[in-house]
Amino acid sequence: MKILDGRELAGFVKERQAHQVAALSKKPKLVILRDSNNPVIMKYVNLKIKYGEDIGVIVEDIFVSNSSRKSETWQSEEGSVRPVATSTSDALREEIIRANNNPSINGIIIQLPITEKEKTDELCNLIAPEKDVDGLGEHAKFDSATATAINWLLAGYDINLKDKKIAIVGRGKLVGAPLYKMFTNSNYDVELFHKGSDLTKLKHYDIIITATGVPGLISNDFISPGAVIVDAGTASENGRLKGDVADDVRTRTDLTAITPTTGGVGPLTIAALFEHVI
Numbered sequence: 001m002k003i004l005d006g007r008e009l010a011g012f013v014k015e016r017q018a019h020q021v022a023a024l025s026k027k028p029k030l031v032i033l034r035d036s037n038n039p040v041i042m043k044y045v046n047l048k049i050k051y052g053e054d055i056g057v058i059v060e061d062i063f064v065s066n067s068s069r070k071s072e073t074w075q076s077e078e079g080s081v082r083p084v085a086t087s088t089s090d091a092l093r094e095e096i097i098r099a100n101n102n103p104s105i106n107g108i109i110i111q112l113p114i115t116e117k118e119k120t121d122e123l124c125n126l127i128a129p130e131k132d133v134d135g136l137g138e139h140a141k142f143d144s145a146t147a148t149a150i151n152w153l154l155a156g157y158d159i160n161l162k163d164k165k166i167a168i169v170g171r172g173k174l175v176g177a178p179l180y181k182m183f184t185n186s187n188y189d190v191e192l193f194h195k196g197s198d199l200t201k202l203k204h205y206d207i208i209i210t211a212t213g214v215p216g217l218i219s220n221d222f223i224s225p226g227a228v229i230v231d232a233g234t235a236s237e238n239g240r241l242k243g244d245v246a247d248d249v250r251t252r253t254d255l256t257a258i259t260p261t262t263g264g265v266g267p268l269t270i271a272a273l274f275e276h277v278i
Contacts, residue, residue, distance in 0.1 A: 002257035010267035034111035035088035064091035107133035133276035144178030149268035167205035175211035215242035
């Protein structure tokens with residue numbers, strides 16, 4: 001059974017990107033906007049900050065909060081503190097407009113989920129299309145970074161998608177919806193499920209890609225021998241990061257391939273994101 005290790009592939013991409021950035025006359029800059037200190041969110045924010053440092057891209061993390069009434073920011077070269085509006089969505093909107101109008105900023109992302117989830121589409125669509133490096137806005141110039149990462153991961157381990165039945169579990173903005181669109185445009189045989197679907201049907205699929213954020217949702221009963229499993233779900237459970245796939249699935253020896261508990265899709269998502277920034 002293959003372990004779909006995104007860290008290994010991301011290492012090659014990262015080395016190339018560092019050389020690209022070193023050859024530029026000016027360092028690219030990415031701004032991360034968030035309104036939560038959730039452990040899962042902070043894990044990915046910190047990984048992006050570290051990745052940016054490693055390849056020479058400036059990363060600014062802007063946190064907006066109603067309770068603190070201020071924005072705490074981190075930047076690899078300098079820090080700043082800014083007043084915010086009365087709601088976090090208003091504050092995020094102000095920061096997006098400010099970053100859109102700043103020619104020194106190359107990329108803008110909103111670290112999802114945000115507190116006012118109903119505002120997600122509105123805020124993502126507000127990001128200038130040429131700076132929407134996560135690819136989540138309606139008119140973004142880039143594909144979804146996570147969907148791109150899953151494509152890179154499968155291609156990197158020679159997982160052929162043609163003539164295979166593909167199931168995507170989860171219809172979210174970050175993974176499920178953009179990946180379904182990408183695969184449909186490539187004329188692959190793909191079906192979109194959600195966490196309330198009849199998941200016993202997954203037995204009939206060759207490749208299962210899941211991203212619901214529900215720990216242990218995908219059990220052994222739903223997976224046939226020979227399947228390829230990509231677990232892009234993340235959630236915090238008792239202080240531990242968990243995926244959608246139940247732990248006992250990973251002990252099976254009859255699968256074709258599976259992502260590891262950590263280090264599967266995540267590292268390549270960050271690499272794809274910085275590819276867009278560069």
